[in-house]
Amino acid sequence: CPLTIPGGTRQSPINIQWRDSVYDPFLKPLKISYDPTTCLHIWNNGYSFLVEFDDSTDKSIIVGGPLENQYRLKQFHFHWGAINDWGSEHTVDSKFYPAELHLVHWNAVDYPSFEDAVMEGNGLAVIGVFLKLGARHEGLQTLVDALPAVRHKDTVIEFDEFDPSCLIPSCPDYWTYAGSLTTPPLTESVTWIIKKKPIEVDEDQLEAFRTLLFTSDGEEERRMVDNFRPLQPLMNRTVRSSFQ
Ligand SMILES: NS(=O)(=O)c1ccc(C(=O)NCc2ccccc2F)cc1
Numbered sequence: 001c002p003l004t005i006p007g008g009t010r011q012s013p014i015n016i017q018w019r020d021s022v023y024d025p026f027l028k029p030l031k032i033s034y035d036p037t038t039c040l041h042i043w044n045n046g047y048s049f050l051v052e053f054d055d056s057t058d059k060s061i062i063v064g065g066p067l068e069n070q071y072r073l074k075q076f077h078f079h080w081g082a083i084n085d086w087g088s089e090h091t092v093d094s095k096f097y098p099a100e101l102h103l104v105h106w107n108a109v110d111y112p113s114f115e116d117a118v119m120e121g122n123g124l125a126v127i128g129v130f131l132k133l134g135a136r137h138e139g140l141q142t143l144v145d146a147l148p149a150v151r152h153k154d155t156v157i158e159f160d161e162f163d164p165s166c167l168i169p170s171c172p173d174y175w176t177y178a179g180s181l182t183t184p185p186l187t188e189s190v191t192w193i194i195k196k197k198p199i200e201v202d203e204d205q206l207e208a209f210r211t212l213l214f215t216s217d218g219e220e221e222r223r224m225v226d227n228f229r230p231l232q233p234l235m236n237r238t239v240r241s242s243f244q
């Protein structure tokens, strides 16, 4: 069945052609309510660095937008390039941003665990936020200051009291489409919600991402850069916009 096997019909990331997106007046505003005390730790998993949350309760959730019910925050992570000319996974009118934030949520109403939800068409909801070069982002700096401690693959540090809503633009406008995970197992279980407005970060903050390593301590060092998947075919999908 194409729904769950990669090489399927709804792979991510995609190019968002602004003029081909269709305004849907029935799309609701996305409601985000995160509890900073659910923040657990930061770890380098050898693909990116992730900030993980306690998802055993409904304390940090999103609801509304294109979603049928509420979804629990599990983790957020980033994708970035070796230089500022590329790095995001999604593109807008074929333009790359230097980095992209993914806030990963799962449908705990219909499924007993994240691992189960990952296999279902409506199992996950990921908010994508573009990062562009500009002013220093004070909220991001807390994260940047912790990165040297997770430089190598499989290192982890405790990280608490972080509210990731500080990384999400206040502008409510977003695009949404049915897609997949962008790293293995690439399952077609993600409702993507891509914020139209980027957040601004400065050069030093982007450079800090590039000091991370794909490799474990003791291995020959390989810098963690260009950890984004190539664009995938749109196939029979429409990207909807929450704005005109
Ligand atoms: N870049 S993204 O599309 O936002 C993305 C989000 C989450 C995962 C993930 O959780 N993978 C590990 C994993 C663990 C357990 C079960 C299935 C999994 F995919 C992968 C990619």
Ligand SMILES: [Zn+2]
Pocket (backbone or CB within 6 Å): 077, 078, 079, 102, 182
């Ligand atoms: Zn991602």
